[in-house]
Amino acid sequence: MTQTITPPQSQVPEFPNLTFDDRIAALRATKMAQTKEKQQVIGAMDYDDWPMILPPTERRRLVQSISGSGMPINDVLLTGVDMLSNHEDGCFYGPELCGANFRRLLQAHPPYVDAMSSLAGAYMTNFGSYRTSGWRPEFVVPQDLVQLRQRYQLVGAIGAGQHFCQDLGIGLRLGFGGLLAKINDYRQHNTTPEQQAFYDGLCHVIAGMQAWISAGADGAREMARIETHPQLQQNLTEVAQINERLVTEAPMTFREACQWILWYQAAARMYNGSGSLGRLDELLTPFYQREHDDGTLTDDEAIYHIACLLVRDTAYIQLGGPDAQGHDITNAVSYLVLEAAHRLKVPSNVAICVGEQTDPGLLERGVDILLQDRLGHPKFLGIEPTTEGFMRNGFAAEVARTRAYSGCHWSAIPGREYTLNDCVKISFGNVFDVALRDMMTSGQPSMARLWGHFDEHMDIAVAATARSIDFHMRHMKDVFPELVLDLLCYGPVEKGVDASDGYAGAVEDYNMCVDGCALATIADSFAAVEEHVENRHRLTWAQLLALLDNDWGGTEGERFRLLMKRTPRYGSGGSRADHWAQRISELFTRTVKAGPTPAGFNMIPGIFSWANTIPLGKALGATPNGRHAGDPISHGANPDPGFRKDGAPTAMAVAIAAVQPGYGNTAPMQMELDPSSGGDTRRQVADLIRTHFELGGTQINLNILDRAKLLEAHADPSKYPDLVVRVTGFSAYFASLSPEFRQLVVDRVLCER
Amino acid sequence: MTGPAVAGDTRGLVFDIERYSTHDGPGTRTTVFLKGCYLRCAWCHNPESEDARRQLMFDAGRCIGCVACMDACTHDALYLTDDAGDRLSAAALADRRAQPQPLTGRVYDALACQRCGACVEACYPGALEMVGQRQTVEQVWQQIAPDRPFYQRSGGGVTLSGGEPLLQQRFSRELLQRCRAEGVHTALDTTAFGRWEPLASVLPFTDLVLLDLKAMDADVHRRWTGVDNGSILANARRLATLLRDQRAVNETEAYGLWVRMPLIPGINATAEQVQAAAHFIRTELEGAVRVVELLGYHTLGGDKRQRLGLPQALPGTAPMAPEALRRQGEAMGQLLQGCGITVRWR
Ligand code: SF4
């Protein structure tokens, strides 16, 4: 048996009778300690607060890697796992070996048991970081596509993983034994070598998970044997019993359901970073209802079990919202999940549906928690605009309503839709840059011609993105298939093909994400050029280009930079930049919706830059809005900080509502509010949320931040180790972010009123 | 009441339009600030509102010393002087143009200035600002309209503030009328100083009057605001008589009269002044007033004074301490008990 990892004893308080709240507090303290250790060992972590814990000291190896979302990261490998290779480049590809290697990792992975938690399990490394190559070399990207991707700095698609949502309901019904039986059943019928290799991969994953769960049960049993605190001993015995069962059986109780989800989620995270839970309230309701009616489960206990789940992952969760028939499903469990996040007070990604049909009490409670905890949670979903938007792709309302929030800014139909959400980005910045230069080398420059070139290059960039998506879907199954998510989808097991294989129609729907970025940067740039070059002739086109090439260098350059920067911005309301932002969004939407990819896959436009604001900024020269070369591009659909003197949230809400692409994918609003604004803040915030959605807004990420505290924390992050901010769609400990990323958050807050 | 349609081309001098304003009446509002005021309150946090003309505001912190403004001014209203106070020569100015340095010896001749805005236009970083834009009712409405859904949801609307909006009586009336016609709740923030007629003329289009009561003591009032409070108190009484009836018609606090009193340490933040105000409200305004707000002094106006080139009017006065404000607020609440008036402070 491998060594069981358990938090230091010092975390266990000595009082005889532990309440659920005592235990939640202990979980939080343990998480804080684990986070601090990660900050020391890994350094800055500019992503979601993945609750990965570090391997034991003697089994750690630091590596540079690429995250599941395609960002370069520092990561820690668990040593003592030998990965087999099936390629001369030393890496492993395809379902059979990806499955086999993942199984080796799971078998070598120490179980984690915390006596304070009702659930076992935590992960210590990212499987993806054992891969030495992100793409299989024989699948050569066509040279012209490589050049186009380079020219427009197109991000993602090829080689991207997860970013769609499984249906946990399948797993909760079948358990690992049932899943295995299902696979063995279908593999009798689907007998090509490719299908058999795929099934081999899936079976490896299940075998690995069963070993891992079994080790968890053994660990808990052993800990129970030596535990002296009666309550904890009892808890550990139960953990052992539950997990002994869950190796093969489907969960029976509320607690078992949470435990099953935790194992699956930890494996999915570890495999390729998947963090989608979807509609947790709906999934847990049957279990809750039964025990609640029997009187065997109190709400306090249910909250505690959910907290034990949430402390182990910042998974994306939707609460409330319509069922297929349009009836709001908000119920007691929705409130319990919200309450669990509230009591836990660590980063979480719980989102609340807001709509005319949705229980208003959920919004009220959510706003209360947002204001009280000041941890950027929960977040808010405009359920009607996204449902109606999705229908415009040709889906019935019954289908559209089942899309579940399951990632930073995105939703997907659990188990039925493959999306690459958040993994495909087109920066308007690079399209603009190419267009400007193109125009300057041909004929008389003008705004009309600049727009014409922008339109033309938008077309090329979108077409190249579409080809990238097709290329990805043609090959991904033989590179790094979705073995963990496949288990809980409708189609992959039944057909013997990986979900990423759109050509085989593995899942029911393929709605591919295409997000636009740098909206404010480029809307403001158009406005600045129009104002100062075309209308007022403060500088010529040639001068402008020279200044951009020179990154606004010299006295003259800096003067003009300041001049361009003071042009009224997108978000100020009724300005030319507001007009350009709408025009850009419309053009982008029209271009993406002009047709499917060459292979026939639907694409859905959204506006969101996620953490790409920094790398995409680095890949972009100076822009006419006064931005320096290499500085971050604007954030998602947000106006740039300082867009209005009063920083009015209503102005922001109106502006962002007006640039929604409107096909079901989002253009979120990121907002920071100062709690000291006074008045009936609770009502103001709730009104703001409702009205933004009424205007067509799709999602809101809100921080209630105290300026002074944030500035102090920026200067010395160790001062407020527990300060949590919603960076973008995700939330994280402020102290875990790099100074560069912290600066982005600080800039936003300083410029709001 | 919906008045006749207004043409919308009447112009007013507006110095700011604040969206998501949550302090000037109920709900989420847009506050339109009009330039010009009868009073000269030493504590005014909008000193740029006082002068009824456009004004040049200079933010030294943003200035890069490029002298583009001086090159642009054809009225000799902006120039530089050397240490001896003599005007800088053309050659010296040319040096500055090439090698910008922090502006010292900047002279702004407000009398010579034609408020043409050429310098503002020329200034690269936006260190100069022309405070006060002539805008038509229609132009202002266009900036109010986008937030209509927010007003509706929150029970908010539009507030006309200043300065003293009644100094621009026609514009104020037409703007209020326009908002009313569009179904937007209207509030007027006024000192109520002067003749009754301007106030009376806008009342048909005003849902809520925010009356600023600066001090009950006539001497204190004269000393710190520059004017007598006689007409203010008289207008307040008349207003109360009219609005008492309205109260019966509309029960919510969003209609009728609110009294707002700034509390300035060392000037009117005393128990006597608060008592006197309470007494006046109780005996003379009862039945009309829905809300009394006490506004603690803060120092935000000081920075603007500097940018306008005005001397600091209350140097050394500290902001109102929250604890003291709370005590005064509670005292006011006690004194007005049973009058059906909500007392708030901030
Ligand atoms: S507003 Fe006109 S006259 Fe006045 S300082 Fe500026 S440029 Fe000169």
Ligand code: SF4
């Ligand atoms: S133009 Fe603006 S920045 Fe230049 S000297 Fe004048 S005020 Fe300063």
